[in-house]
Amino acid sequence: xxxxxxxxxxxxxxxxxxxxxxxxxxxxxxxxxxxxxxxxxxxxxxxxxxxxxxxxxxxxxxxxxxxxxxxxxxxxxxxxxxxxxxxxxxxxxxxxxxxxxxxxxxxxxxxxxxxxxxxxxxxxxxxxxxxxxxxxxxxxxxxxxxxxxxxxxxxxxxxxxxxxxxxxxxxxxxxxxxxxxxxxxxxxxxxxxxxxxxxxxxxxxxxxxxxxxxxxxxxxxxxxxxxxxxxxxxxxxxxxxxxxxxxxxxxxxxxxxxxxxxxxxxxxxxxxxxxxxxxxxxxxxxxxxxxxxxxxxxxxxxxxxxxxxxxxxxxxxxxxxxxxxxxxxxxxxxxxxxxxxxxxxxxx
Numbered sequence: 001x002x003x004x005x006x007x008x009x010x011x012x013x014x015x016x017x018x019x020x021x022x023x024x025x026x027x028x029x030x031x032x033x034x035x036x037x038x039x040x041x042x043x044x045x046x047x048x049x050x051x052x053x054x055x056x057x058x059x060x061x062x063x064x065x066x067x068x069x070x071x072x073x074x075x076x077x078x079x080x081x082x083x084x085x086x087x088x089x090x091x092x093x094x095x096x097x098x099x100x101x102x103x104x105x106x107x108x109x110x111x112x113x114x115x116x117x118x119x120x121x122x123x124x125x126x127x128x129x130x131x132x133x134x135x136x137x138x139x140x141x142x143x144x145x146x147x148x149x150x151x152x153x154x155x156x157x158x159x160x161x162x163x164x165x166x167x168x169x170x171x172x173x174x175x176x177x178x179x180x181x182x183x184x185x186x187x188x189x190x191x192x193x194x195x196x197x198x199x200x201x202x203x204x205x206x207x208x209x210x211x212x213x214x215x216x217x218x219x220x221x222x223x224x225x226x227x228x229x230x231x232x233x234x235x236x237x238x239x240x241x242x243x244x245x246x247x248x249x250x251x252x253x254x255x256x257x258x259x260x261x262x263x264x265x266x267x268x269x270x271x272x273x274x275x276x277x278x279x280x281x282x283x284x285x286x287x288x289x290x291x292x293x294x295x296x297x298x299x300x301x302x303x304x305x306x307x308x309x310x311x312x313x314x315x316x317x318x319x320x321x322x323x324x325x326x327x328x329x330x331x332x333x334x335x336x337x338x339x340x341x342x343x344x345x346x347x348x
Contacts, residue, residue, distance in 0.1 A: 001043055001325050004305060006085075007205030008230050009178040011126055013046035013085050015300055016325055017234060018318075019311030020047060024054035024065035026256060026313040032066075033073045034315045040083040042322045048208070048234065048309050050089035050131060051112055051119075056261045067119035075121045087127035087234070088116045089182060089208075093134060103134045103159070106166040113170065128167070129180035129208055134159055139183040139210060141267035141348065143217065160192055164201035171202055180234070182208035186221035193229055204231060211235035211306070213244060213280050213295055213337065214273065214347055218304075226304040233306040235299045241265040244295040246281050249274060256313065268348045276344035283336045293324025298337060301329055 003012045018039045023032040036047070052058060053066035067088065074080045090112035092104040102108055113128060135156050138146035163179075170176035179202050181189060189207055196203045207226070211218050211233060218233060226233055239245060242258050243265065253259050263269070284291035299308040312318035329337075 003045070004232065004307065005230075006127065006178060006232050006307075007180075008203055009205040011085055011177055011205070013307055014044050015307045016044055016296070016322075017046040017048050017087070017307045017309045018044050018084075019236065019309040020049045020066050020070060021053045021055045021311060022313045023049075023069045024062055025056050026054075026258070026261070029069050029072070031315055032069050033076075035312065035318050036070070036073050036080070036083075038315055038318060039322065040080075042325065044322075045083065045085055046087070046307060047084045048087045048236075049120075050091065050129075051116055052089075052091045052131065056258050064115070064119050067116055071119050071121035081122060085126040085177075086120065086122065087129060087180065087206075087208075088120070088125060089129040089131040092130060092132045104130055104163065105159075106162050109163055109166050110170075113176070117175070124175055124177065126177040127180050127206065128170075128176055128178075129182045129206070130163070130184075131182050133181075133184055133188055135188075137183040138185065139217075156188075157191060157195065160195050161199060161201070164192070164196055164199065167202045178202070178205040180204060180206035180208060182234075184209065186225050189222070189225055189231060190229075193231075206232040206234050208234035208236055208309070210237045211299060212238045212240045213298055213341070214240040214268070214276055216341065216346065223302075223304045230305070233302075233304060235306050235308045238296055238299045238308045238310065239292060240277075240295075241268050243268060243273060243277050244280060245292050246277065249277060249281070258313070270348045272344065272347040276340070276347040279340040279344055280337070283333060283340060286336075287330070287333050289327075289333070290320070290324055292320055293327050294329065294333070296321060296324060297327040297329050298334075301334060 001014045001016050004015050006013050049066050054062055090109055135151050167179045184207050192204045281291050284294045296308055310321045
């Protein structure tokens, strides 16, 4: 693992980030606490959560539960708080999220932020992210029908400026380290950056978007923006919700797996996806690589700044991922991955 800058902020984080969205559903509290300890002992210093977690599935009854589980682990020892740079998120408007039908406003931003502080049992959040843009997003398979023609540019820019001002106040109070985005576009990210520069407001440090061997929307416009503007990608679902492990090949649905709770894996299960997975599994087998470790290593091989969010439903799965934390893929493997990608582009 390497420690990398988070954007242009003062934060330095490991290029592997512990994802926690299963804590409270697929992962019980005792195992969640073990994962937090195991990852910290392995050198991971970055964890990601959200007020809407846990997922698989999301439900009103469990919202906030993951942060509470992390908070109880943090409360066990002062060293536990020192182990991690903590990233969490305000949900915003989404039918299955916390504030159904509510935009992110300065008021809801502050309310959510203070709620996360309480649940996490901390007085400072290192990175606070906007889970979804108010204006909508093309992520989670919405790219196939995405239509931005109804957006109100003036309202969007006014919203961005108001949130940046709110973040500036929280930073001045010592409660917040840096601001990040999630499920954003290149245009949206560019506007956040422009406004921060024009107004002398906090700069966006990161963008948390889906990225894996199977989902490479980030590779063009956002990659260029990230390189030129020093915005770090926090790559979520680097294993494509478990597809890249190979455990769902041949129609298999293991007990307590994510597919057993969410059969279409958030729209990732399509007529083309299993052939694409097979191509990557064959590359791993040919080179004697663990396909899980190869998939994570691929995300870390990219030319843009990235920290890959690893998630596991058990400590055993986490250990398998961490065993490959220093894997570097050969030029030959990367060339074969490129060939497979051209044969199976965006299979979902």
